[in-house]
Amino acid sequence: MTSLPEDSPPLIRDNDRDTAVGRLQEAYAEGHISHEELDERLHQVLTAKTRGGLQSALASLPEEDAGTTSTIAVAGGRIKRRGAWRVPRILKVESAYGTVRLDLSRAVIEHPVVDIELQLGTGGAKITVPRDAIVEFEDLQTGWKDTRYKTRRRPRSGGPRIRISGTMGFGRLKIRHARR
Template sequence: MTALPEDRSRPIGDDDRDTAVRRLQEAYAEGRVSHEGLDERLHQVLTVKTRGELASALASLPEEKAITTSTIGAASGRIKRRGAWRVPRSLKVESAFGRVHLDLSRAVIEHSAVDIELQLGTGRAKITVPRDAIVEMEDLTTGWKDVRYKPPQGSRPGGPRIRISGAMGYGRLKIRHARR
């Protein structure tokens, strides 16, 4: 089965633009793009409107590495991450009966977006996100209990986008923003 060709006239979104900026920054850090070339391409990426124009701005860069998913799992017991831990671009958390606590408030987040997939049976889960993070949960299904999340009042833009998806059976998910 062959893939359908991408519509190069389709408009780009913020995620596409953020990904392109990150790719340019990585290419500059690796020495593949000069300082002047970086400035020129960043201007181009920030002003283009379509996928075709974006593709031409990134034409000579190496292909983007496929996103790999890191998995944290436990049949029972606790899963806990806090402090200055490195958050992968895509994280899957699997727990049948335990508690899960992910504290991203002091974690090293190198990506503009982080995808967290929860596969939880019973037990509670708590996720603490950075103060300026944007939380999305449209792809999360819950069984018995609901999700407790209150977006902050007047949050500053510019933080990472935390996308939470997956399925929860009988536990409750609590998401809160760090106070500092």
């Protein structure tokens, strides 16, 4: 078995690279960097092998707006959001007993990445995401039932990335894409 040297730099994950590309595009759209500088920095991000390479491509950019963090918490009962509601950058949902229904299909999503952190005791959760959303839930720990999610056959680009994490005790998470 071969081991890596302890001083080897950490490798870059795909979502780290995607986040860096998003920051560069945002900086260009806001007029902080020129078109030529965008091209140069994008090349640097796409060819970077380490986090240091990513950081040097993002150097001198304005601080990233982390967006808002909101928490919805109930001891027991139902949590339900649907229609045209504004989705924060980070949404924390906490419930000891009860169900959670989040419909993001007509929600106002202003961030390219939305983190939903679930802390649920008993009761299930159902999340409806936009048709073009990319869903990640590898960081979600379930205690009793597996998550149900059927990926789209033809994924569309340009939609928000919805990252779901946290813990669920006794209940199932169902994720589906909106039909319209």
